[in-house]
Amino acid sequence: METKTVALVGTFDTKGEEYLYIRNLFHEVGIQTLTIHTGVFAPQFKPDVSNEEVVKEANVTIEELVEKKDRAYATEVLAKGMEKLIPKLYKDGKFDGIISFGGSGGTSLAAKAMQALPIGVPKLMVSTMAGGDISPYVGTSDIMMMPSIVDVAGLNSISMQIFKNAVFAMSGMLHFEVEERKHEKKPLIAATMFGVTTPAVNFAREYLEERGYEVLVFHATGSGGKTMEALVSSGYIDGVLDLTTTEWADELVGGVLKAGEHRLEAAGLAGIPQVVSVGALDMVNFGPIDTVPEKFKDRLLYKHNPTVTLMRTTKKENQLLGNKLAEKLNMAKGKTTLLLPLKGISGIDVDGEIFYGPEEDEQLFITLKKQVTNDKVTIIEREEAINEKAFAEFAAQELIDLLKK
Known part of the structure; x- marks a missing residue:
């Protein structure tokens, strides 16, 4: 079976153990990860795609974001960078599906980027916002949202089960394919x-x-x-x-x-x-x-x-x-x-x-x-x-x- 890769999006500056746990779960089910850091500050572990690379797509530097000390501005810049970067990475074959974990800020950071991907690419958001009006996050795309139940920060008995379910759901989308019936393509x-x-x-x-x-x-x-x-x-x-x-x-x-x-x-x-x-x-x-x-x-x-x-x-x-x-x-x-x-x-x-x-x-x-x-x-x-x-x-x-x- 061909090895698949999932883009794992998160703010790794304040959360380390959660994402290492999630990354290890993906590796256990045979899926490689492309970790993408969307935080403002230095990450807890070395990601595959740094926040510098993300904001560069928006023509801004991390130093500017840190100096400005404006959370709303930082979120806007990072989201803009992600919206440009993620389709490029997908087009270059860097990942097969994408998953994110976060609250309102983290979800907003990933939303436009996921929406910019073609329909059919597996897209899963584990979010504290999934219980309300999700239309701003899903838009007209095929993004799936899973309620995180508890905050995604830290590991506990509830969050670990949610993380496992999310990993298994993405694994199913990436690993299992049904042979399509042969039929003539119709207009x-x-x-x-x-x-x-x-x-x-x-x-x-x-x-x-x-x-x-x-x-x-x-x-x-x-x-x-x-x-x-x-x-x-x-x-x-x-x-x-x-x-x-x-x-x-x-x-x-x-x-x-x-x-x-x-x-x-x-x-x-x-x-x-x-x-x-x-x-x-x-x-x-x-x-x-x-x-x-x-x-x-x-x-x-x-x-x-x-x-x-x-x-x-x-x-x-x-x-x-x-x-x-x-x-x-x-x-x-x-x-x-x-x-x-x-x-x-x-x-x-x-x-x-x-x-x-x-x-x-x-x-x-x-x-x-x-x-x-x-x-x-x-x-x-x-x-x-x-x-x-x-x-x-x-x-x-x-x-x-x-x-x-």
């Missing part, structure tokens, strides 16, 4: 879905798969949109079926499922064929109904379930949404089709349903038709609701046609 399609656009995406996915495409479905819940954009930017995706652009409603109006200001950019800037629609732009998402901001209490609200409350977008908001989508579509450098489902943009925006709003939808459509000026973008209006099979299959075939042009 990879990214599609966006929400609960109220599920039928559309399911129809389209089945249509595409029957014709030899592999479809990855991303839920438009903020993190889903960010992840899809990241994968597209990284070159994994051949075509995008972005039927559900609802995250922009939360971004502009103030909901909880925001995907950031760069949503709907990656495919266009990369010149990747894309079919875009306006799925679920009739709604803004909040948590339980008592969490809806006071300024929205008199709006049309729908209790989707005990933890999700939806708010119908207005004509004014749809004009803003149309302008924003047009702005993003006007950036497209590749073949793009914008599909407008004239009979309803979500499962509850059709005749007889609670969010049915033909005037609001019409404002969205008018704005898009007026503001989209990019000659790379073709606008097609369809006399169906978004979840009708005919609409979904037309969208899928349109993407196939763009991919073949």
Whole structure:
């Protein structure tokens, strides 16, 4: 079996015995270590990669960090250096997986560096922060986080068991491989879905798969949109079926499922064929109904379930949404089709349903038709609701046609 190497990241200036214990555990299971020191002061043992090498990537010296005596500044510099250095070390074949141990500071130091590694590279963070909101640390990557239970400083009966589990988990990821089934590589399609656009995406996915495409479905819940954009930017995706652009409603109006200001950019800037629609732009998402901001209490609200409350977008908001989508579509450098489902943009925006709003939808459509000026973008209006099979299959075939042009 080929010997594997794990990058062991830590602040070795204040912790010595813990990391020596962890390093020895890795050696006992047949894994070599590349120790990387991310502390400010001299380490307790000689690492393979020094803190001087780390901060050099950020154009700073250790002497400057020591003299400044600013913990926040030191953390920022070390994190920046790690973000640049770690991908280089991986590209040079210096390690096969990466693991870190720390509190909020140590976790922050390693987070951006791990996020910069390709998807599929084993990444494990043992952290005191793993019990809370881990989105700042994980981002759109496949980082795994393990609660440290106790502080990672020092050895005790609890920390030693956690360290063992972490080492064994990383060992499993590095040592054990299942032979992949031989199959023809298929063009990879990214599609966006929400609960109220599920039928559309399911129809389209089945249509595409029957014709030899592999479809990855991303839920438009903020993190889903960010992840899809990241994968597209990284070159994994051949075509995008972005039927559900609802995250922009939360971004502009103030909901909880925001995907950031760069949503709907990656495919266009990369010149990747894309079919875009306006799925679920009739709604803004909040948590339980008592969490809806006071300024929205008199709006049309729908209790989707005990933890999700939806708010119908207005004509004014749809004009803003149309302008924003047009702005993003006007950036497209590749073949793009914008599909407008004239009979309803979500499962509850059709005749007889609670969010049915033909005037609001019409404002969205008018704005898009007026503001989209990019000659790379073709606008097609369809006399169906978004979840009708005919609409979904037309969208899928349109993407196939763009991919073949």
